[in-house]
Amino acid sequence: MRPKLYLLILFFALSNIALAQPKSIYGSVRDKDGEPISQALLWVSDMDTIFYSDNNGDFNIPILSHKHYLKVTAPEFSSKRIVLPYNHNQPLLIYLEQNITDEYFNPYEVVRLAKNKRAENEEKYTAYTGTAFKSTTANLFNVPFQIPIASGFILPGKGDTGIMFYSEQISKHNFQNEYSFSDSVIAYRAGGNLPVPNFNYVSDKDLSLYHNQLSLPELDYRKYFSPLGDRGLRYYKFSAKGTYMDGNRKVFRISFEPKKYGSATLKGYMELYDSTYTLAFAKFSFDNAHHLKSLDSVAVEQFFVYQNDEYRQVHNHLTHYLHITGFSGNYESNTYFSDYEYQNSNPEIKLGTEVYHLDSLAINGDSNIWKNHAPKPISTQAERVLTSENLNKIFRGKYARNLHFHTEFKPFQLLYKRYIYREDDLYFNLSPLYYMPGFNTVEGAYLTYKVPIKVYKPNTEWSLTPMVRYGFADNEFKSRMTAELTYDLKNPKKVSLEVGHVFDQFNEEDPISPFINTYYSLVLGKNYMKLYGKDYIRAGYQLEIVNGLEFQSSLEYGNRFAVYNNTDYTFFGDGSNFTPNNPTADDVIDENGFKEHHALTFRTQLAYQFHQRYKTINGKKVALQMNTPRVYLNYRQGIKSSFSDTRFAFASAGISFNTDLGNAGHTKWDFSAGGFMDNKYMEFIDYQHFNGTQTFYLQQSAYSYSSIKRFSTLGYYSYSTDQAFIEAHVEHHFDGALLSKISFLRNTGIHAFGGANYLNNFSDPQFLEVVFGIDNIMDILKIEIASSIHNINDVRPTILVGIDFNYLYYVRNKR
Template identity: 25%
Template sequence: MRYFYSLSLLLLVSFTALAQNSGIKGKVLGENNEPLPFATIFIRNINTGTTSNVEGDYEVRLAPGKYDVVFQYIGYESNVHFFEVTTGFETYNLTLKPRIFLLKEVEVRSGKEDPAYTIMRKAIGKASFHANQLDAYDAKVYMKGSGRLLDSPFFLRNKIAEEGIDSTTAFTSESVSELHYQRPNTYSQKVVAVFSQGDDNGTGPGEFLTASFYEPKVVDAISPLSPKAFAYYRFTYDGYFREGGYVINKILVTPRSKGDDIFEGTIYIVDDLWSIHSLDLTMYKLGIKFNIEQVYNPIEDKAWLPVSHKFVINGSFFGFDFQYNYLATLSEYKITLNPDLDIPVTVIDEKIDKEAAAEVKQKTKGQETLEKLAQNKEVTRKDLRKLVKEYEKEEMEDLEFPEIVSNISIKRDSTTSYNNDSTFWTSMRPVPLTAYEIRGYTKIDSLDKAEEAEYKSDTTKKGKNRRDRKVRLGDPIFGSSYKLGKKGRLNIESPLQTIGFNTVEGFNFFYDINYSRRFENGNKLQFGPVLRYSFAREKLLPKGYVDFQYGESGTRGSARLEAGSYVQQLSALEPIHPYINTAYALLLKESYLKLYEKDFVRLENEKRYNDKFSAKGSVEYAQRRSLANNSDYTFFKHPGKEYTANNPLNANTEITGFFEHQALIFNISGEYKPWLKYRMKNGSKEEIRKSTPTFTLEYRKGMPWAESDVNYDLLDVGVKHSFEWGIRSKLDVRVNAGKFLNDKAIYFPDFKHFPGNQTLFATLDPVENFRLLDYYYYSTNDEYITAFVHNQWRKLVVTQLAFVRMMGIKENMFINYLGTPNSNNYTEVGYGLDYIMRVFRLEAIAAFEDGQYKNFGVRIGIATNLEDLFDF
């Protein structure tokens, strides 16, 4: 029986090899015999195809048979050739001629609107129709990528050369996948084979492959077929040509104002069908340039779908210039039409054909469904978009999870290997490698092997990477991690990383040693002591904690028990980072960190009940004592300048210090996101930012029980939301209001403190923090309201200059307000430049009280919504 299976396998391999050794190959050239890179070769009768490589070479493996092949290149006339494949490869070299575009002179009349607009109105009107035209499709995807470093800062070039990085060896990859689409929003990709060397640095074009230009946005950029397109683009008719019985219109797409997330280039629209024939568009995202070329073909003469994609990504980051190139071909299409939209629709532009539009409107009066549309065959562009939108709404309501906007999953075949040999890839690869790519593959492979050999021979690197080192003499000082058993780990955090300075403790550090263990069910336990030492007070403060994370990923919870003696900022918001305070104190003799000491025990539990609702509760019993300054040390002399007291000034009370007392405090808070939308990626939900407002509620009670000296009640409610409006403007709003319902016995740490800032450095979140507000001056034990309004403009003042927008820079304007009985309507008005060098923001702020100017300042911070950097 074993021999029978072996013989069967041998025969199967032999037949496969025979099939792979026949087909067509050759070279695609331009009029001057220059190679045409990435020309599309589409075999129409089997709905499959490939592209030429950068040198114009192509090769298609085909089983014996007859084939109808079309050769296409944007801007050139197509070439249709019929092949009969027998055995071996038939060589067919061809020269494509530049496309000659004709003008419909009858449509171009003096004083009239450019004919591109009626074409685009019809295409936009039918875009959502095309987006819903298919119930499902399957396709095979081949993707090839390469990337290289074009330039680097001069002071790093020698070091980079030592690492073996040059313009041929940065990154290269190939993959073969099976793609399945199910309407309305589900994509599943099965990776059959993959080869990858180097790092793509997050530039992979996967999101573009599953995005559609028929949708209003393409990876957050405004599509030329968006209903809002006319607010962003000018369109110019540049002629037409005939191909395969179709009239193809060439439309130039020009931004009304250049900048991020806006396309520029050419789109070709199939006349009467108003579908995409091909496109060559460029967009910028945070100053990085993306060029996208797509070629579509009619699949089974029913729907036009993309058969080839080309992506070129160019950019610069802190002196590093880079380029990434990706090529993707989709073949072996199998499609299933949506029966509801299998309707031959004629679109009428009511702005041009007013009489025909009026007649159609009369016929279709009262009709609201696509079933009724099928009786008439004609519809105005506005009514078509309205009907399809209503159709989409009805379908979404019928879905089990209508809040899931997209569902993308990528699975790897269990037989997939990263180590497939060259014979395998030769059989799978539809696009021949160039001599340049072959050299790059060879060099990267040799570098990886050398690095692997170095890693195996260097026990220091192995231990460091695997974090299972043996104990070393310096570990208690420099930190380390040791594996204990199968699931446990002992961690020593380096005290050198915690050294700081403040006026109460002088120089200080804390020492954290903890043990962590992850269980089979995903729960995690962590516990250990934390020792804090103050040199100025000559005092050691110990505390310990136990932290337990539990539950499923979607309903995760965390419980923490903590007890001991420690110091804490007067504001539980911890408004100033100890490192920043250390720098200000030692260099400028300014210390803003205000501390008190407590002996305490605290129990806290935080639970996410579902994606929309989470709650947090805590109870703490503490013996609290006020502290005074113990050090006036600084690096430099500052004559006449003294540190401020540890008890800050406050407009509401003259005394912010307090006697030693007991405090039993209960706190509970909740967060609710009622209309949350998601993207699904590999079965995991990913929340869509700005898809819902977030409501918050907090209640804090100082309880006069068990000898506790506090007695107060605080209620706080809030809402925050982010949304887009106008031409690419983003508005963020947060409002909180609260009141002490009872303040019979309250100490300064229990006041409501606000997120102030008195340093040059702005906090990470620009929508929830004041820029110039004193940390404690307006803290209150009465009623209050805070409001933060932050708007990011695509085009305002300096961004009127196109080159500034092309650098990815945006402008912010914001207003922050604090209302308390003693704050005098404190208001901040600010202006900022965002995404400077893609990372930083610079702000100028003026503060007012009761409308009167009070203060001015400049702040430097991290760019707003920094995560946008990785939303490619």
Template identity: 25%
Template sequence: MPKYFFFIFLFFANTSSAQKIYGTVFSDKGDLLPYASITIKGTSVGASANNKAKFSFPVMPGTYTVVCQHIGYKMQEKNITVLKDDAEIVFVMAQQQLDMTEVVIQSGAEDPAYAIIRQAIKKRNFYFEQVKGFECELYTKDLMKLRSLPKKILGRAIPEEDIKEMGLDSSRKGIIYLSESVAKVYIQQPDKFKMEIISSRVSGSDGFGFTFPTFISLYQNNVSVFLDRLNPRGFVSPIADAAISMYKFKYLGSFYEDGKEINSIQVIPRRSYEPVFSGTINITDGDWRIHSCDLLLTKTAQLEIVDTLKITQIHVPVGNDVWRVKNQMIYFNFKQFGIDAIGNFVSVYSGYTINPEFAKNRFNNIIINYDTAVNKKPVAYWDSARPVPLEPEEKMDYRVKDSIFQVNKDSALSQTSVDSLNKKQGKLKVYDVIWKGIHRTKYTVKGNHNWGVESLIKALEYNTVEGLVINVLPYYSRYLKKLKTNFSFEPGIRYGFSNGHLNAWADLYFRTRDWETDKKLKRQTWTISGGKRVSQFNKANPITALTNSVNTLLWGDNFMKIYENYFGSINFNKRYENGLRFNVNVLYEDRIPLDNTSDFTIFKKNAANFKPNFPFERIDQQFTAHQAFVLSVDVSIKPGQRYIQFPNRKMSVGSKYPTFSFNYTKGFVNIFGSDVNFDKWRLSISDDKNFKLAGLLKYKIGIGGFINDKKVFIQDFQHFTGNRSTRASEYVNSFQLAHYYIYSTTDPFYGFAHLEHHFNGLLTNKIPLFKRLNWNLVAGGNALYTRRDNNYTELFVGLENLFKIFRVDYVFAFASNKQQRSGVRIGTGGILGGSLRTGNNRSRRSTSVSL
């Protein structure tokens, strides 16, 4: 019962004028000991010392035993009585002397560390599942600093205004991100999690910070660090079931705390370039639990993005034979592209309640919830709630950046500020018109207007139908405040100099997103389009205009097949919170055939390679002009979606289940003179499955067919995305060597499958020297079935993460079980390239080329 009264008193201490216990931690040599753990004995209440070894935390008047711990130093306890004034404690920590007097290691005998680790491995799962659930309070502080910043990155100069905005000094050093959060965490086995963000603060911003929990549990076989972004395979725990085969261990000695012997063991990777730690882990004797750890990850552990990552933890008793993490520190170092950055992420856990009775509605699909007043707490609140004192540099960063932010915020809507922003954009230049395009924002007191036009160089195309083409794509957008909707107007004007055809069309977008409103019905997009345009027969646009231009001019490979059409369409798209997406498209087209009118190539002999402008692989002659009225409905769902709920929006963080998609397309006859009459469907399932050490599997499998094919023109066939260029088409959604239209079908049934496995360092990390490159193996296949005598298969193997961006595959193609061709495909893949889209980007403002 006294324990519960203590927490009640502590609550009032945070909301009233409570006293503090504060102090400094030194080594016995007089050096400061940063990030020591300070707790009230018998509880998880306390603080962590900062980088200057200072600490403070609020208490009610009374007598306490304060415990100070630091990895590598003897635990120290001090009694203190707090009356009306704050009380100071100075800890002077003696270095931990490891005792090996009772251990005799004979030559050739096994190191005693292995026996201890084997016992810890046996108890690993017990401690992982020891409690059914718990709740605790969490304080985090995230800090990132620049130690060096070049004048140019990848050849591009960094503007001085950006340097000032980041708050760097004249030597380009300083804090670039500082954030704190206070949260309540709820966890229930096996997989229920909830975090309530009570308050959050970001230096120089009124944002919410990035508070995603970094719970690192060494009791798991595979340890995730920052959601596996640093290595999708995760890292093997030093007490994992397979730890003996991945690590060497060395017994360093033992020490005693509260009468309990603690064994200190050095952790050594058996092989380089395996996802393993190095450092020290301390194991209690007899019950074989983790006491503390000091572990390091480097590039030789297949660490990506950062150069080094250090993790320290101190575990403390929080209940009847239950220990949990009290303090966790993560340090990182980043050196890339001339940038030298360091940072740390401090986590202090307190107020543990073991096996609580959770309310029935405690856990749902919202795993992180931000309080509506999360960023409204005053400075005085943070001064009392913060268990890690700010360092002088951090205090200055808050003071300076918050002041600048407030001044900018107050003047943001002033006419003077608006005029300054408009003037800052400068005058239009001929260079911009030709190379960069015009992209401007008209700032006003009532709102901003964005407008622009793509560069002249991007507007130029060449094909055998229109000859030289100029394709002008202006745009205009603004936010409609009353409707809480983003409005965009995107017209297009296209002229072909060879056939003399002028096409003009326009798209109107009305986008209402969930971050602008809490009404579920407002997560939708309306698109209204109409005019006269040029379209590819496959509306997935399997080849880009630039790629077609280059291939046509150099080799006479006019892969792109196009037709002209007067059209009108209405599209409605809606996304629901349960992962359901719904899209309806109504399209009318008056389709006009186009034929080649130009035979120009850079090398005249290549003009003989030109093919007619229709899918000659599938039809014998040009289609006849006709009209089509088509309705298409797409439904997809990814069950089990989880979300982060911000005060003004909700963000999806994915699901462990695959995505199920269904499409039904109906061609109506005799509506607005429509000549088509067909019904087709498609069902698919897709997902990414991370097998950790074994790699990542991506797949998409589907079936479909025509129910009715009474009148189907080539535009409405079921097309499959092929690729005849060296640049890889979209992975797990296309065929890398197939002709563009040879497998287009109106059959009543077809099936397809795309699978690829990313080994993420498995196997390649065993090859001497080569493993230093961190180039990873990828392999898989694509398959298509349309008829018994017309099936197609591809098998490929390749390397990705080349220079962190590129991927190269060698592909073998088999048609009707006979090898047809093979070839190389180059795309993007890896830690950075994997975030880029490979294949044809359908955005009107994208440019890509392949040969």
């Protein structure tokens, strides 16, 4: 009997071991017509992880064989609860029905009740912690035409269509509010032929209808009214679309749309649970009626569930649609949450200023890691991109700070295409040869070339940029060498050194581009660019003292001398309209130039960006571009000594910010003022100059923090001063408030804007100009009509054209 007893015990032991082995259930989710349902949520009891069906409706869930139940639900469908186990060797075919009833309800009454609960729900259900699996995909759908040489380099080519970039990441999220959140990456992988930055640092975490207003801070200055907000009943039309049951909870489906075009509103529908008035599902869009800049629309889908009576968000999907002159594509992100837990929103909780952290150790291409963590199977096309166009080496380690590629060198291609070399820690960039030629009246025709060289080390970055230039009219070589060392990458500090023999514009902000000046000089016989020569050496230092507070300074010693016109050549005419190269200012400079002299000049600037946030990529801190106010203080001094001649002291201060005006659009502001505390001896170079415009081309502002800090009709040096000044700029963007009222303009996406620029230098008549225009023309152009009105007898409107689109990311990062 005893051997039989042992065999029986052994049989039960083996049976328990077998039962404890991980198994899986697999199958497909379909609607009543047998069509696959993608993004269906599948949740197994006693497991926190949520799984999703793929684009074919298929799923595969690893579970233990003891009893569970499976809850299956999907947006727009009633949920289903299934008791397990089933025969795990057979596929499980699950059918969901919409079961939307025609039960009457008053949508305005439901929204009113939801509005009354909004503040409570906002406090309870906007701050959260959790683990997120996020995939991002950049797609190019249509390339309408091909341009020889340019297509595939300057412009996308036919071969670029499809997935241009795909990435996946697993990260820990802790979100409190738009200024207090963190995203720490556990694992990351990417593929494609163009590394696309993740610009959704806030939007895909905080587009909650529980807020009074929603915003897209990475894309737009404007805020949009929520249909559940305090003004929802004023700005929206609501329609009842039926009810259904999610378990024992009734869900109301309500569509919403703006009452009028151009208002700061959304369009879509939401599903609300009865009594709690929490969201079950939301699908809405920011679209052309709102005149998003550079984008046609942004579509949002959000999915929420009650899991063991705990309310949580499980899925967030954003799609940014882009259409430029026939080129179309999108950027979409899918975020799936697990370990998700809402916290009561507490403004006092501060999570620090780092919002995104990616370490080289997190970049991992191990397919088993992704297979075990992915909430649904990856698409065949995305798998191909990750395999054949893998970008992990680009993002991994210290090289991840350098998102460029080593391309094959073909000398002939330098005629039209840059050559990028990156091998180990060395990077350099050879610009195309058509960048070299130019023309001005001092040098005549000239050739110029520079080669940026960078060396990346684990804790430092070196940069060396040599430049050479030769003018055929003055027969003179010029050169400049710039060297920079960035160290302490966790809080970067930069030391720089420049030395050179160069010709520079009197205004160091370079108010007229060499290309535009070449066109005006050769074609129109106008030489607006004014130059002087200098032999100099400059040392600089900059750092961030505390987060958001930037400090930079430099000390320059130079021998400065006047230069003159050496040619009157133009394509048409004899150059009789050329003006002297040197501007005129009483007792300082005239057409004969200025006295050669030596100058020792000290500069420093303090600037503070409110709510500055940053990301850390492989140990390097990178500040994010913010829409928050910025204040700045500048000081400049000419130091008199036995080897330098100038003596002056100049200080200025300013602020740049934006205001949201709801349905009326948004306004940009910039105010600054300053003056010379000492001007004992100074040259025209040291005057305070202002960025004017005398050409048809509206050059972008030289200041990254303020796109409006420039004048549209001011002469380049007509108001330069050695006294005090007040400068003010304001520009209001009506967004959809004006042009969307006109039916045939409604779908063009163009914006209307207007503004004014003011300058007072306390010696010349006060300068005031008004501007009005439209931008976002085909997503890339702007046209402005501007007129100075400081002299009412000399009001002459000027039409200017500008480019409001930066394609250089594609040019520099195309693989």
